[in-house]
Amino acid sequence: MNSDFHYYATYCAAAIAGFPHEACQEICYSAQLVDHCTKTFLKTINGPLSAATTQLQSEMVNARTDLLGLQDITRIWSSFHFLPRDLYAEVKRGSKKYKDKYRLICGPNGNLVVDTVNLAKDHGNEAIGLAMHVLADTWAHTYFAGTPSLVINNTDSHFFELIPQEDGSFVRRPIEFGHNPAAKEDPKKGAYTGSLYQASENNIMNLGHGRAGHLPDYSFIRYVYLPAWGNYEEIVKDNPHDYIHAFAQMVYALQYLNGTYPEFEKETYAWEAIEPYREEIERILSVRRVDDSQDWKALGESITGETIRDFKIDEYQKEYTSTPKDKKDEETFLGRFFIAAMTHKSMVTSRISASGSRLAGISIDYISRGFHGINDYRKIIKKTEDRDNI
Amino acid sequence: MTRWQKISNFLVAILMIMFALLILLIGEEAYMIVILWLAVLLLIHSIRMLVYYFRMARYMVGGKEILYRGILFLDLSMFIFSLSRIPTTYVMLYMVGMLAFSGAVDIMNAMDLKKLQGHWMLQCIRGAVCVIGAVFCLVLKNTPNMVVTIFCFMLFYNAVMRIINAVRPTEIIAIQ
Numbered sequence: 001m002n003s004d005f006h007y008y009a010t011y012c013a014a015a016i017a018g019f020p021h022e023a024c025q026e027i028c029y030s031a032q033l034v035d036h037c038t039k040t041f042l043k044t045i046n047g048p049l050s051a052a053t054t055q056l057q058s059e060m061v062n063a064r065t066d067l068l069g070l071q072d073i074t075r076i077w078s079s080f081h082f083l084p085r086d087l088y089a090e091v092k093r094g095s096k097k098y099k100d101k102y103r104l105i106c107g108p109n110g111n112l113v114v115d116t117v118n119l120a121k122d123h124g125n126e127a128i129g130l131a132m133h134v135l136a137d138t139w140a141h142t143y144f145a146g147t148p149s150l151v152i153n154n155t156d157s158h159f160f161e162l163i164p165q166e167d168g169s170f171v172r173r174p175i176e177f178g179h180n181p182a183a184k185e186d187p188k189k190g191a192y193t194g195s196l197y198q199a200s201e202n203n204i205m206n207l208g209h210g211r212a213g214h215l216p217d218y219s220f221i222r223y224v225y226l227p228a229w230g231n232y233e234e235i236v237k238d239n240p241h242d243y244i245h246a247f248a249q250m251v252y253a254l255q256y257l258n259g260t261y262p263e264f265e266k267e268t269y270a271w272e273a274i275e276p277y278r279e280e281i282e283r284i285l286s287v288r289r290v291d292d293s294q295d296w297k298a299l300g301e302s303i304t305g306e307t308i309r310d311f312k313i314d315e316y317q318k319e320y321t322s323t324p325k326d327k328k329d330e331e332t333f334l335g336r337f338f339i340a341a342m343t344h345k346s347m348v349t350s351r352i353s354a355s356g357s358r359l360a361g362i363s364i365d366y367i368s369r370g371f372h373g374i375n376d377y378r379k380i381i382k383k384t385e386d387r388d389n390i
Numbered sequence: 391m392t393r394w395q396k397i398s399n400f401l402v403a404i405l406m407i408m409f410a411l412l413i414l415l416i417g418e419e420a421y422m423i424v425i426l427w428l429a430v431l432l433l434i435h436s437i438r439m440l441v442y443y444f445r446m447a448r449y450m451v452g453g454k455e456i457l458y459r460g461i462l463f464l465d466l467s468m469f470i471f472s473l474s475r476i477p478t479t480y481v482m483l484y485m486v487g488m489l490a491f492s493g494a495v496d497i498m499n500a501m502d503l504k505k506l507q508g509h510w511m512l513q514c515i516r517g518a519v520c521v522i523g524a525v526f527c528l529v530l531k532n533t534p535n536m537v538v539t540i541f542c543f544m545l546f547y548n549a550v551m552r553i554i555n556a557v558r559p560t561e562i563i564a565i566q
Binding site (some may be wrong): 095097098101150151154156199201226227228229231232 | 450453456
């Protein structure tokens with residue numbers, strides 16, 4: 001998903017769920033920030049590096065490909081962009097390493113989505129926005145894993161776009177991915193870009209949906225392909241269907257987070273709430289173009305009657321850098337976002353670790369064994385202790 | 391590449407250069423060492439590929455390709471082990487094949503990198519040097535001394551490329 005959905009559509013979802021305009025702005029800003037909060041960004045404002053929620057090209061090039069480096073990559077991409085659907089999925093084939101990687105395959109309505117939404121409850125708009133990014137990506141990035149893996153994330157030449165016809169049927173058009181990242185994507189001509197085939201299991205080219213290019217990020221597209229893990233069975237990815245479900249589930253999650261519902265349940269969607277806007281939403285989702293920002297923005301502004309500010313990466317930087325160190329985490333937007341990011345990353349890492357997989361690192365129980373590991377995470381403990389004291 | 395990876399690459403390159411010089415000093419007597427070196431390298435590579443296939447890639451769509459590669463490399467390594475009793479002509483022919491193949495692959499990769507606007511020139515030069523090396527192998531005399539000399543040249547050349555790779559930046563596609 002791109003900024004059109006993570007920023008403007010998230011604003012619309014928050015507005016429909018009943019949040020006031022300023023809260024909607026904070027929620028969608030936080031949701032979009034997940035795609036910008038790199039270690040490079042954190043270094044420029046002297047933030048905690050463990051709060052990174054994504055990686056730049058240059059960071060991935062320089063990333064270590066040993067065990068610790070792969071764990072760092074997996075923590076970031078599995079936690080924020082490819083949330084695993086089922087960490088205990090029954091896999092009757094392959095070595096433990098294969099099973100561990102298979103269980104990181106992303107998908108909607110897993111237990112981790114429930115944990116993600118619950119973790120954001122009563123933790124501010126920053127945590128809510130972050131959770132909405134993660135939830136939305138479970139729909140877009142379905143069938144790919146947030147760890148470098150040839151045997152899971154590879155695709156081959158059996159890849160077709162389903163072009164809708166006037167009579168409601170679909171025609172298959174073969175997709176041949178180019179590999180020039182500077183080339184412009186052209187959905188009208190079917191010109192898409194994907195990462196190069198690399199036969200090495202842990203090559204960074206085999207991370208997430210890189211081999212399928214940006215197709216999972218486009219709301220209009222439907223495609224058929226053979227996923228590497230799929231035992232030669234074709235999979236149909238219907239993005240218009242998935243994106244409307246993502247939107248309806250976001251509205252429901254946001255309604256839960258603002259207290260409309262006492263509990264967040266899987267497979268539940270706010271169809272009634274979005275009904276007045278559904279026709280327009282489906283129209284936006286089905287237009288063949290790579291960026292729907294303007295239409296989502298217009299829809300959001302028509303719902304709240306307010307002007308939506310465009311996303312600017314430096315909007316909250318001055319507030320963060322000018323606040324005294326001991327007050328950053330409580331009193332600044334970025335400080336609260338970093339705490340939310342580390343709390344979420346910590347939760348996902350411990351769930352993966354508890355499933356017996358070491359792909360995202362090892363999680364240690366703080367209560368029984370005390371603090372071990374990366375110092376940045378002391379912030380979470382301090383925050384929890386402060387809350388307990390209150 | 392991290393700083394540590396760059397340092398370790400640099401150290402490995404130095405060891406390769408020292409080994410190449412040592413073999414050059416030994417001269418014709420090092421013929422057996424050269425053959426063993428080639429065979430062991432291929433054997434390790436093929437075993438790693440086969441283990442990867444049986445543990446993981448056999449469950450992947452198109453995974454058989456990894457098996458075929460593993461078997462091919464295993465076969466080649468066995469072939470080289472047996473070459474110690476065979477005239478140098480065959481070793482030279484093998485070197486021609488290896489150099490020509492890796493040269494062609496490098497040149498094709500360089501063309502891909504050019505499309506990616508990556509650092510293609512270095513890889514293209516490497517490919518061209520390998521192809522030129524293959525041509526030299528074809529025209530030079532098939533003596534054990536020549537095999538050792540060409541092997542040392544390849545070792546030395548790879549060491550230099552390793553050092554250059556350690557200090558240059560690389561590019562890849564990002565996922566958003």
